[in-house]
Amino acid sequence: MARGISAIAIGNLASKGAGLVREIAFAGWFGTSGTAAAFRIAQTAYLLPTQAFVGDSLGAGLLPLYRNVQQEGVEPPRLLVAVASLYALGFSAVVTTLLYLYASEVAAFIAPGAQGKVLALAARLLKILSLATPFYVLSGMLSYLETAYGQYGAIAWRPMLLNLGALGGAALAVWLGKDYWLATGIFISHIAFFVWTLIQLQRLGGFWLSKKPALFALKQVSARFLANLVPLLGLPLAAQVNVVVERIVSSHLGSAVIPSVDYARFICDTSVQLVAVPLGILTMSTHGGRSGEAIRAHVSGITRALLVLSFPIAAFIGSNAENIVRLIYKRGVFDAHSVDTTASVLVWMGGALGMTITAYYLVKALNAQMRNKEALLATLVAVGTNMSVNLLLWRWLGAPTIGLAVAAYAAVLLIACLTLLKLWREMRSTLAWLMVGCALQIIPAWLVSEQFAYPFGLAMNVAIAALVWLPMIFCVRTLREAVLPILSRVPVLRKV
DSSP states (O other), X not given: OHHHHHHHHHHHHHHHHHHHHHHHHHHHHHTTSHHHHHHHHHHHHHHHHHHHIIIIIIHHXXXXXXXXXXXXXXXXXXXXXXXXXXXXXXXXXXXXXXXXXXXHHHHHHHOTTSOHHHHHHHHHHHHHHHTTHHHHHHHHHHHHHHGGGTOOHHHHHHHHHHHXXXXXXXXXHXXXXXXXXXXXXXXXXXXXXXXXXXXXXXXXXXXXOSSOOOHHHHHHHHHHHHHHHHHHHHHHHHHHHHHHHHHHHHHHHOTTHHHHHHHHHHHXXXXXXXXXXXXXXXXXXHHTTOOSHHHHHHHHHHHHHHHHHHHHHHHHHHHTHHHHHHHHHOSTTOOHHHHHHHHHHHHHHHHTHHHHHHHHHHHHHHHHTTOHHHHHHHHHHHHHHHHHHHHHHHHHHOTHHHHHHHHHHHHHHHHHHHHHTTOHHHHHHHHHHHHHHHHHHHHHHHHHHHHSOTTHHHHHHHHHHHHHHHHHHHHOHHHHHHHHHHHTTSHHHHOO
C-alpha cells in the first residue's frame, strides 16, 4: 500500500507542478477576461457528465466489484470489463452528440449572466471538447482497473499528461492568436492518454475477451454491475447540479468571478489530489468489498492522520488568502481586481480545506464498503446546503458566497460521514486539539497581515504556523499518535 500511495502521490505532485505552471501562465495570459471566462464555461460543460462519471461512478462502482470477482473466481473479470466498457461507450456517444449539437444552449444555461461574445466563444470551445468524451471515459475507467493489479502508472500520470495538453493548447492560443487551441490541446492529450492506457493494460495481459460470452453470463454480470453502479449515479448528478448552480451564480456576479473561482479552487484541489485521492483509491483497491473491524481500524487511522495534516494547511490558507493569490497569480493581465476577487473566494474555500480533504476520503471509505446509498445520502444533504447558501446569499455577500457555500458543503459532509461511519468517539479528542491549534494560528496571523504588507506578512505567518503546530504535534499525544505512521517514515524524524 505504501508503494501505491507513493506512486500516485509522486504522479499527482508532478501533475500539480505542471498544473501550477498552467494556471500561472493562464492567469498571466488571460487573467479574468472574457476569454478566460469562456474557456471555464466550456470546460465546466464538458466535465459535467464526464469527470464525475469516470471519477465517482465508474471508479467507485467498478473497482470494488472487480476485486470481489477476482477473489470469488466464479465470473470472469474480463467479462465485467467488457460490460462496463459497453456502458461507457454508450454513455460517451450520447454525451458527445448532445454537447456538440447543443453547445450554444448548454453554455447559455450554465452561465446565463455572461455576455454574448463570451457565450459564443464558450460554445465553439465546447464543440471541440465534446469530441474527447469517449477517450476520457474509457481511459479513466481502464486506469482504475490497473490498480487492481498493484499497478498505478496510468492513474498516477494521467493528470500530468492532461495538464501538459492544456498548457500547450493555451500557449498555442496565445502564440497563434487562435482561441480554439485552448480546447484542441486538451482534446489531443486525451487521445494520447487513451493510447498509452491501452499499451499499459496490454503489458498486464490485456482485459479483452478471448471468446464470445454466453448470454446468461453476460446478463448476470451486467445486472451485478448495474446494481452496484446505479446507486452511485446520484453522486455525480448531485455534484454536477451543484456545479451548475455555482456557475449560474458566478455569471450573475460578473464574468470575472467565473475564472476567479477556478483559480481559488486549483489551490484547494491541489491538496485534495495529493493527499485524499491517493488514499481513497488505495482504500478501494486494497479493502474494496470488505467490512468489519479491519477496515474500520484502517479508515479510523487514516482519518485521524488526515485531520492533523490538513487542518493546519486550511488555517494557513484561510488566513493568508490574499497574499497567497498575489504570490501565485499576480502577473501579466492578472491585476489587483483579479487578486481581490479570487482572494475573497479563497478565504472560505481554503479555510474549509481540512474538512474537504477528510470528507472526500470518508466518502470513498463508504464506497469501498459498498455503502453507496449512505454515501449518496450524505452527499445530497451537503450539496443541498451548498446550493442553498449560493442561491440565498449571493445578492448580499457577492463573490465570497461561492467560497462560503463550499465551506458549508464540506462541514455538512464531514459531519454526516463521521456519523455514518461511527467515528466520532475516535475523532473527538483530535478535533478538540485541532480547534485549539487553529485559534492559536489564525489570531496572530490576522494581526500580522494587518500590520505587515506582502511579502513580509506571508513569511512571518509561515513562521507562526510552524511555531504553533510543530510543538503541538510533538507534545500532544493524540496528535502525535495520529501522524506517527507518517512521521516515522521520515529518516530525520524517525529517531525523534
